Amino acid sequence: MRIKINFLVPALLLIGLGVGSAVVANTDTDAAKALLREIIECAKQAKKDKLLKGYEVANITRPANHALRDLRIYEQRLKQGRDEAAQDRYESYLENLDKIDEALDEINKRPEREEFVEKIRALLNEIRNPSTSLAIVEDNFNDYTNGSVVGQGGWESYVNGENFIVQDAVTNEGDKALHISALADSVATKKGTPRSDGRQAVYVRTENRSSWGPYPDGNAQFRVTKNSWAGGTDIFAAVTFKSDGNVAYFDPISESYQDFDTYNDNEWTLLEIEWRSSDKMARYRMNEGTWTDWKTFKGAASFTDFDYVGFDFILPSGSGGVRFDTLK
Numbered sequence: 252m253r254i255k256i257n258f259l260v261p262a263l264l265l266i267g268l269g270v271g272s273a274v275v276a277n278t279d280t281d282a283a284k285a286l287l288r289e290i291i292e293c294a295k296q297a298k299k300d301k302l303l304k305g306y307e308v309a310n311i312t313r314p315a316n317h318a319l320r321d322l323r324i325y326e327q328r329l330k331q332g333r334d335e336a337a338q339d340r341y342e343s344y345l346e347n348l349d350k351i352d353e354a355l356d357e358i359n360k361r362p363e364r365e366e367f368v369e370k371i372r373a374l375l376n377e378i379r380n381p382s383t384s385l386a387i388v389e390d391n392f393n394d395y396t397n398g399s400v401v402g403q404g405g406w407e408s409y410v411n412g413e414n415f416i417v418q419d420a421v422t423n424e425g426d427k428a429l430h431i432s433a434l435a436d437s438v439a440t441k442k443g444t445p446r447s448d449g450r451q452a453v454y455v456r457t458e459n460r461s462s463w464g465p466y467p468d469g470n471a472q473f474r475v476t477k478n479s480w481a482g483g484t485d486i487f488a489a490v491t492f493k494s495d496g497n498v499a500y501f502d503p504i505s506e507s508y509q510d511f512d513t514y515n516d517n518e519w520t521l522l523e524i525e526w527r528s529s530d531k532m533a534r535y536r537m538n539e540g541t542w543t544d545w546k547t548f549k550g551a552a553s554f555t556d557f558d559y560v561g562f563d564f565i566l567p568s569g570s571g572g573v574r575f576d577t578l579k
Contacts, residue, residue, distance in 0.1 A: 280322045286378045289321075290351065290371055291315050297367050307358060313370070314350035321347060336508040338497075351375060358559065370529045377448070385450040385525075387402045387475060388443035388560045390578045392417055400429055405441050409480040412439035415575075416564060418488070423454040423576035425520045431564045432458070432572030440479045440561035447528040447556040451475050456519045456574040462492045464568030468508050469493040470574040472563040475524055477554070480561050486550030488524050488533040492573070500535045503549040519576070 294311040297303040321344035327335035354369050354374065400406045406415075414433035422428040431437060434506060453473055463470045465546040469491030479484035489501040491508050496516070499508035514520045515539060525542070526533040531554045532545035548554075564573050 252329050261538070264296075264451040280326055282381060283378050283505075284319055284322060285372050287315050287319050289376050293371060293374075295366070298306050301360070302364060302367055303350075307354070310354035310357070311351055314347040318344050318347035318351075348375060348378065355436070358569075370419060373448075373527075373529045384448065385448070386443070386579055387446050387449060387451055387557055388578045390428060390441070391425050391576065392427040395427055396429075400439060403442075405444075407440050407479060409438035409440050409561065411435045411437035413432075414564075415439040421456070421574060423456070423574075425577075427542060428574050428576035429562070430458075430572060430574045431562075432566070432570070433564075434566050434568065436563070436565045436567075438480055438563045440476075440559050441561050442479070445558040447554075448526065448528075449557065450523060450525040451557075451560060452521060452523045452579045453575060454519050454521055454577045455492060455514075456576075457492055457514070457571070458573060459571035460516045462569045462571040463494045464566055466565045466567060467493065469499060470565050472565075473522060474559075474561045474563070475526070475557040475577075476559045476561060477550070477557055479559050480563075484550060484553070486548075486557075488526060488548040488555055490522055490535055498537060500533075500543065500546060501549060503547060503551070509537060511543050512540070521541075528554070529558075573574075 274480045291312050294303065294308045294315075298305065321340050324341040325337050325344060328340060351371070355371055358364050358368055392400070392404075395403045395417040397417050397419060400415045400417050401408045401412045406412070411433065414435060415426050415429050415431050416435040418430045419426050421430070455471065455473065457471060460470075470487055471492040474480065474487045474489040477484045481487075487501070491499050491501070492514060493499065496513050497510040498512045498514055499510045502509045521538050523536050524533060526548070527545075530545070531547065531551040533548045534542045534545050536542045549575065560578060562575055566572075
């Protein structure tokens, strides 16, 4: 019997299945479902592009759809306390992943399709072996001393970074968070774990945005970058919070920020940026809502990984500020 034991475990599914001496550690099913749907969409697009024939697409989409069904039934049986039945369905799920691999083995005999096969194998690998952490930086500032963040925990100043202040008056969680309200263009950055595929989250709380002096690209920005901010490479994915309540990502094609959501002033907002190396794309979402489509990012052609995060707050005039907390 094949047992897969290296999956992330969501809170809902924190139980093991005892079948003889075997124990199954349950998958993060939401993530696995999303990746399976991506495999299906990639295969369908390959057919539209005349890269695959109909039967070849079916050999991928059929087991992918069966795997999706297996996961749904698996969850249902766990909730019903039917552990052995859930185990059977989990085994079926793994077998359907193997069938996708087998279909790729056949396709891989055609050299011009290697890029497609590589992409699908990367998605399968993420389903089977999800990273325990996808973030570049995990930081909550709780162990820092009140005052400038520069020089604490690896935080650096790119420009006027000393204006980012560790404080304990308002936090998302724990004892500390960052705050900035300086009349300047201020950027602080931190180097973390290089990620060619990853997801970075941060909580942002704007403060009296209607009092911010106007800045067309948005006053408060968060980036994941290669090297510190624009440190010679100009490879980044960025999101900006505008004074009109819109949130926008940077689009390198138009060289402008494109609105994709809105946010509430004086409330903590969760921002997430996710990126992948298979096609060098990123996507964005707010408060665990709907992701944007996958978008190209600045410098994607030269991308190998992101290894820095950074905050920027531009206040040319006026008042107000912004707070940052809980990078994960």
